[in-house]
Each structure stands twice: as structure tokens, then as C-alpha cells.
Amino acid sequence: MKIKLKHIVFLIMLASLGAIFYGLSLEGEHPQAPKYIGGGTVGLFLVAMPLFLWKESRFKNMKDYMLTKENIKKMQEKEQKNTENQ
Numbered sequence: 001m002k003i004k005l006k007h008i009v010f011l012i013m014l015a016s017l018g019a020i021f022y023g024l025s026l027e028g029e030h031p032q033a034p035k036y037i038g039g040g041t042v043g044l045f046l047v048a049m050p051l052f053l054w055k056e057s058r059f060k061n062m063k064d065y066m067l068t069k070e071n072i073k074k075m076q077e078k079e080q081k082n083t084e085n086q
Contacts, residue, residue: 009055013044013048016039016040016041016043016047017040019037020037020040021040023036023040
């Protein structure tokens, strides 16, 4: 079985959420609680989220998502066609 990137991202997310909830479940005065919460937050936002975003946008053309003059004209043409059909 091949391990895919989506499985790795999912495992990192589960481990991060587990660390956050474990840190929250510890008693308030426990000295390790903030370290678990911080480690889980770092794992979630600095490791899992960038990996997920990179995986999802890997083969997409970013020019299609930018607001350029060409794209504005395309949107205006589509809008005019929609109003004519109504």
C-alpha cells in the first residue's frame, strides 16, 4: 500500500488535535500543558495546513484565479449572456 500525502496530512492533523486536546485536559497548573497545546498548534498551522494547500494547488494554473483584465472581461461577458437568457 502506498502512503499518499493526504494520509500524511491527515495523520499530522490527528496528532496535532490530539496534542491540543491532551494539553487542555491536563490540570491547569501542570507545567507541560502549554507545551502540548503549542506543539499541536504548530503542527496544525505550520505543518499540516501548508502541506494540504500545496497538495491541493499543485497542478492548478494560478493565472486562472488572479483578477486580470482578461478574466474581468470573461466575467463581464458571462454576466451579459446570463442577463440575455432571463
